[in-house]
Amino acid sequence: MNQQHSGTAPRGRFITFEGIDGAGKSSQLAATVALLAARGIDVEQSREPGGTALGERLRELLLHEPMHLETEAMLMFAARREHLAARIEPALAAGRWVVCDRFSDATFAYQVGGRGLARDKFDALEAWVHPNLQPDLTLLFDLAPEIAAARVAATGADPDRFEREQRDFFVRVRAAYLERARRAPQRICVIDADRPPETIRADIERLVRERFLA
Ligand SMILES: Nc1ncnc2c1ncn2[C@@H]1O[C@H](COP(=O)(O)OP(=O)(O)O)[C@@H](O)[C@H]1O
Numbered sequence: 001m002n003q004q005h006s007g008t009a010p011r012g013r014f015i016t017f018e019g020i021d022g023a024g025k026s027s028q029l030a031a032t033v034a035l036l037a038a039r040g041i042d043v044e045q046s047r048e049p050g051g052t053a054l055g056e057r058l059r060e061l062l063l064h065e066p067m068h069l070e071t072e073a074m075l076m077f078a079a080r081r082e083h084l085a086a087r088i089e090p091a092l093a094a095g096r097w098v099v100c101d102r103f104s105d106a107t108f109a110y111q112v113g114g115r116g117l118a119r120d121k122f123d124a125l126e127a128w129v130h131p132n133l134q135p136d137l138t139l140l141f142d143l144a145p146e147i148a149a150a151r152v153a154a155t156g157a158d159p160d161r162f163e164r165e166q167r168d169f170f171v172r173v174r175a176a177y178l179e180r181a182r183r184a185p186q187r188i189c190v191i192d193a194d195r196p197p198e199t200i201r202a203d204i205e206r207l208v209r210e211r212f213l214a
């Protein structure tokens with residue numbers, strides 16, 4: 001835990017990174033956290049599913065245990081409920097910023113787009129778990145599934161239950177992400193992830209600076 005702020009601290013900002021596996025989220029997240037910290041911002045890095053001890057246990061189940069698609073959606077939101085209550089909300093209220101690898105846009109993309117979860121069920125879960133909160137900024141790393149899959153394969157890591165899905169799945173996930181971005185164009189910035197890491201990093205730095213640090 002970082003130091004406590006006084007009750008008068010302005011609310012922190014909530015920034016999320018989204019995109020299919022291999023799009024480059026994790027690679028860029030650390031650089032963004034470092035950029036903010038260098039500006040003197042008190043920033044926490046987190047991820048979903050996960051972010052709390054309970055959430056990380058749910059993550060293990062979600063990534064490795066076969067289950068019904070509605071079970072999957074509910075466990076995602078259960079982990080998120082805990083993450084919000086135990087970590088995200090207290091941090092933002094104390095003036096700390098939170099930079100998170102995936103949030104509800106991922107559940108929309110993977111469970112609704114990828115798996116075919118009914119939209120009204122997603123909407124109900126989102127309205128239950130965070131009726132009044134959305135990220136202040138979401139960076140959507142957009143990349144062709146073929147390129148993303150080649151990057152994931154090149155890491156040589158054991159694929160999880162999602163990474164083992166076929167191309168069609170990721171085509172649907174990508175389309176659902178882009179649909180979500182069209183519906184929230186102010187919040188969700190689409191980043192062309194098929195460029196060198198340095199170019200993407202510079203884009204993110206500019207976006208964050210314009211949006212929050214100007
Ligand atoms: N812009 C990029 N160009 C080429 N390869 C990249 C780029 N960004 C990340 N990678 C590589 O692709 C792989 C997946 O990146 P990662 O950041 O883990 O993606 P994600 O977190 O979105 O799954 C890693 O091996 C990483 O080094």
Ligand SMILES: [Mg+2]
Nearest residue numbers: 025026027101
């Ligand atoms: Mg990652």
